[in-house]
Amino acid sequence: MSGDTSSHLVLTDVVVTFNGFQAVNGLHMTVGKGELRCLIGPNGAGKTTALDTICGQTKPASGKIMFKGKSLNKLEEHQISRAGIGRKFQVPSVFRELTVRENLQVAYCKHTGVLANAFRFGRGQEADGLEKLAELVGLQGQLNTSAGHLSHGQTQWLEIALLLAQDPELILMDEPTAGMTVQETRKTADLFNRLKGRHTLIVVEHDMSFVKEIGEVISVMHQGRMLAEGTAQQIERNQEVREAYLGSGGITGA
Amino acid sequence: MSRRTAVQIAVYGIVCLAILLVPTFYDDAFVLNKYSRYLVLGILAIALSLSWGYTGILNLGQATSFGLGSYCMAMGLKLRTVPVHTGSAGLPDFMVWNNVDKLPWFWEPFNSMTFAIFAGIAVPVIFAVLLGWFIFRGRVTGVYVAIITLAVLVVVNLLIIDQQRFTGGFNGITDLAQLEIFGLTFDAYGSSSYYLIAVSLTFSLFFALAITKSKAGLILQAIRDQENRVRYFGYDVATFKMFSFAVSAGIAGLAGMLYTIVMEFASPTFLGVPLSLAIVIWCAVGGRQSLLGAMLGAIVVTGMQGALSESETFLDTWTLIMGFLFVVVVLFLPKGLAGAAEMLLDRIWPSAGNGNGRANKSTSRNTLPRKTEPAE
Structure with a gap:
């Protein structure tokens, strides 16, 4: 754990149950400001559920979730978002009937009130920024295409761009490289390395080479609990992790 | 302003202008009233x-707002009927027949026409905000919204019929004065009423267009598309939906007031299920994702209904013909006449940037087949 940075997000003893099944069972996690944390673990370990509880999609049965020293437990999704948390979903989740440009406009959410938006027209100064974002993710040629017409990889990029437009302090990424080519994965890694420091990131990922490329600290979840935390080398050497997840081949063999 | 928006505003303007010019060509009172x-x-x-x-809110009870607006106007005009036919206290006739001896408290403010006009919009809006608060805060979506709004419509309708002493019951409120504001009299069979309605229509159309073109309008469309995703951008979905629901109710209330002026009465049928469902059909035929399309859909469908039911040849078969046309539109034009017009325009003049609502050249190069949306 990086002790020198102030803790940004703290999960204490979080329990989530679905009809008696404990998806997350006493999870503890502390993420420092500006840290890029990778969350790995076998299927059903509760990684996505952990992200769901942070962003408010699922309410924990017990435990505390603190962000910047404030409790998120009682807040609704939009309030959590306003507090500075953004989320990318496992299944790319964009507005398929809107164009790429409109998607970005919606994601640019500095003003969230109804009336503040009812008198807001056209493009203004924010348009330039959004066009730059589209360029960053290689969608500058598709600005006027409806998002439903994009390929899977492009949709992934669009959702990443939406998060950048939203510009939250804490970004939760659920399998951002799923469906991407090797080159695209590398580009994502570059992007994440640039975001690190300015934003706090929690990335759920299965692609181990990607995790090793971006992650300083890796958290391993297993059966709803935190099994181990540490650098890639530490995790690789951890006997429990090997048994639960990685297999005898080590981190690269997974 | 994008080119697409400019074209749209021009088209909307031309249509409104054409509507405003109608009385210069027809001055038959009956035709104008129709x-x-x-x-x-x-x-x-x-x-x-x-x-x-x-916004994706299928409101099957749109006639609730329409009816409330209509009754507000009728109450205002009823108190202006000269002479008040029955009763020494100058009560509306149906109250006297129902043994009411004092004007009920909620009728009192309608002595002021300003209040009546204000209420015609405010009552539906407040009603919609309250109803919307329960529906959208409770995160009721999809078909359940349709069921609730329809049920509410039936309840309000029954309530009005049941409270005959105050509402005129089945008969509604009849024998109304003509609306007079700023020294102008709006005769149901004169061009003045036609102009009032045409101006209101222009205003409503551009007001609604401004909302859909604002960022709030964009967020509403995003809510229609993926309501849950919108929450994670910090927008309070329920508030946005209540806003759309309430503005829609306000416009419907305005329409209701105007309907009372044209029909010269208010009736529980204005809050009827048949009318409420007919609105859905007009929108589906015209193209619900186009304000102009929906409006023209209503005019074309009701116009055809009128023409067919009046002609002797189709006297027995006109409902069958209308039904057949609806089936054809729903099957072959999922985006209604407006969608068909845009597609056609895209074929003839691809550079207008009108294709499929939004797609431009880069889409046509896209190898993906163009997705046709299933009708909801």
């Missing part, structure tokens, strides 16, 4: 297009 009626229903369709087409 056209006024169609235009009012066009306003009603604009209201539904805003909530259904742009």
Whole structure:
């Protein structure tokens, strides 16, 4: 754990149950400001559920979730978002009937009130920024295409761009490289390395080479609990992790 | 302003201008009254297009707002009937027949016409905000919204019929004075009423267009598309939906007031299920995702209904013909006449940037097949 940075997000003893099944069972996690944390673990370990509880999609049965020293437990999704948390979903989740440009406009959410938006027209100064974002993710040629017409990889990029437009302090990424080519994965890694420091990131990922490329600290979840935390080398050497997840081949063999 | 928006504003303007010019060509009182009626229903369709087409709220009870607006106007005009036919206290006739001896407290403020006009919009809006608060805070979505709004419509309708002493019951409120504001008298069979309605229609259309073109309009469309995703950008979905629902109710209330002026009475049928469902059909035929389309859909469908039912040849078969046309539109034009027009325009003049609502050249190069949306 990086002790020198102030803790940004703290999960204490979080329990989530679905009809008696404990998806997350006493999870503890502390993420420092500006840290890029990778969350790995076998299927059903509760990684996505952990992200769901942070962003408010699922309410924990017990435990505390603190962000910047404030409790998120009682807040609704939009309030959590306003507090500075953004989320990318496992299944790319964009507005398929809107164009790429409109998607970005919606994601640019500095003003969230109804009336503040009812008198807001056209493009203004924010348009330039959004066009730059589209360029960053290689969608500058598709600005006027409806998002439903994009390929899977492009949709992934669009959702990443939406998060950048939203510009939250804490970004939760659920399998951002799923469906991407090797080159695209590398580009994502570059992007994440640039975001690190300015934003706090929690990335759920299965692609181990990607995790090793971006992650300083890796958290391993297993059966709803935190099994181990540490650098890639530490995790690789951890006997429990090997048994639960990685297999005898080590981190690269997974 | 994008080129697409500019073209759209021009088209909307031309249509409104054409509507405003009608009385210069026809001055037959009966025809003008008929056209006024169609235009009012066009306003009603604009209201539904805003909530259904742009926000995805299928409001089957749109006639609730329409009826409330209509009754507010009728109450105001009823108290202005000269002479008040029955009763020494100057009570409306149906109250005297029902043994009411004092004007009920909620009728009192309608002595002021300003209040009546204000209430015609405010009552539906407040009602919609309250109803919307329960529906959208409770995160009720999809078909359940349709069921609740329809049920509420039936309840309000029954309530009005049941409270005959205060509402005139089945008969509604009849024998109304003509509306007089700023020294102008709006005769149901004169061009003045037609102009009032045409101007209101223009105003409603551009007001709704401004909302859909604002960022709030964009967020409403995003809510229609993926309601849950919108929450994670910090927008309070329930508030945005209540806003759309309430604005839609306000426009429908305005339409209701105008309908009372044209019809010269208010009736529980204005809050009837048949009318409420007809609005959905108009929007579907015209294209619910286009305000102009929905409005023209209402005018065309009600116009055709009128023409077919009046002609001797189709006297027995006109409902069958209308039904057949609806089936054809729903099957082959999922985006209604407006969608078909845009597609056609895209074929003839691809550079207009009108294709499929939004796609431009880069889409046509895209190898993906163009997705046709299933009708909801």
